[in-house]
Amino acid sequence: MPKATRKNRSPFQQHDDLLSVDRTAMRPLAERMRPHTLDEMVGQRRLLAEGSALRRAVESGRIHSMILWGPPGCGKTTLALLLAQYAEAEFVAISAVLSGLPEVRAVLAEAAQRFAEGRRTVLFVDEVHRFNKTQQDAFLPHIERGTIVFVGATTENPSFELNSALLSRCRVHVMEAVSTDDIVQALQRALDDEERGLGGQGIVASAESLREIAGAADGDVRRALTLLEIAAELAADEGNSITPHTLAQVLADRTRRFDKGGEQFYDQISALHKSVRSSNPDGAVYWLARMLDGGCDPVYLARRLTRMAVEDIGLADPRALQMAVDAWDTYERLGSPEGDLALAQVAIYLASTAKSNAAYMAFNQARSDVREYGTQDVPLHLRNAPTKLMKQLGYGSGYQYDHDAAGGIALDQTAFPDAMGERVYYEPVERGLEIKLKEKLDRLRTQRRQARGED
Structure with a gap:
């Protein structure tokens, strides 16, 4: 390989220059062990498998503008560096958190100058979803002209966070969280590598310890x-061996990935709701525990569980709504962690009991008719007549007091505006209490049709 000059230094060398003057002692292990080839990357087998479209493009140097969507630590920055390395392009990185439009324009101007000199630029934009529409639009003409190969990294769903113009000019590649087995492989490599890793320090760690990390x-x-x-630093006091005692100190505060306002949040509440709906109490309590563990506001969960009681259980088990409200009240009285158990209890009950969305569907259909028919007059017989004038105008005329009718129901009396005719919204299901409601309503609806001469 020829000696690196200012213009042909690899992206990793350029990246190293930005990080530290001393590239061995001062850089974190995670930075030192960053893969320098596609074969060194762990995980992402689907995306970077031998013969895959993206791998062929990278290895041939025919790279394209793209959005890398995936969780933290899955290799987005590394892949961008590799794109630049294989394409022999200049690598420039900016962060949407730290950079504004002036910085973006300066970077693009430099890229245009390189392009005029016959050199390509891979522009890596970390957390691209934090740029607003105007800032995102600044990249468009440069992507179209080929001035830059744009690589945006995001942990958020691009469909929601990036504008359609930018998405139309980039391919979206989904990157996955790295599996435990693959992470163990990366850890073992770091322990063995004497040049970039911990290989020269004599650190000893069992397979079980690596898997726990x-x-x-x-x-x-x-x-x-x-x-x-961190474990290796602590192991210096224990004979260079990473022991269970060492791990207990390092892993004392474990946290799981959870974004209280992002994609994972909505995916997990969706999983909780759908587990309840499909009568899977085990799945429901798991997702509830996941969200509580991730720091989700328990009051939000109480509100959503109450919504589930109304939408998915409904009148098949009216007790479910009261139980949800009681669990909400219990949490507000006890707080966490004691009140969390009340939420778990109601989640299990909601998932286990009979289900019906009949009331939910009936309300939606009624609202649809309200929009379609507009402001219809209330039939005279249903109007209130508190004054003499109103009675003279016919308000309340013809109303039949149901308690005085045979069977307690005036069967030939309509409840709808004349322009609409009688409607049927509520169709009980044959589950739970709605079995009895369905029997009664089917009988009454038949009798009403007969009373109106429709049967």
């Missing part, structure tokens, strides 16, 4: 390597 990292390779580095 990998599990605590929760799919994040960078986090796993950071935990290993």
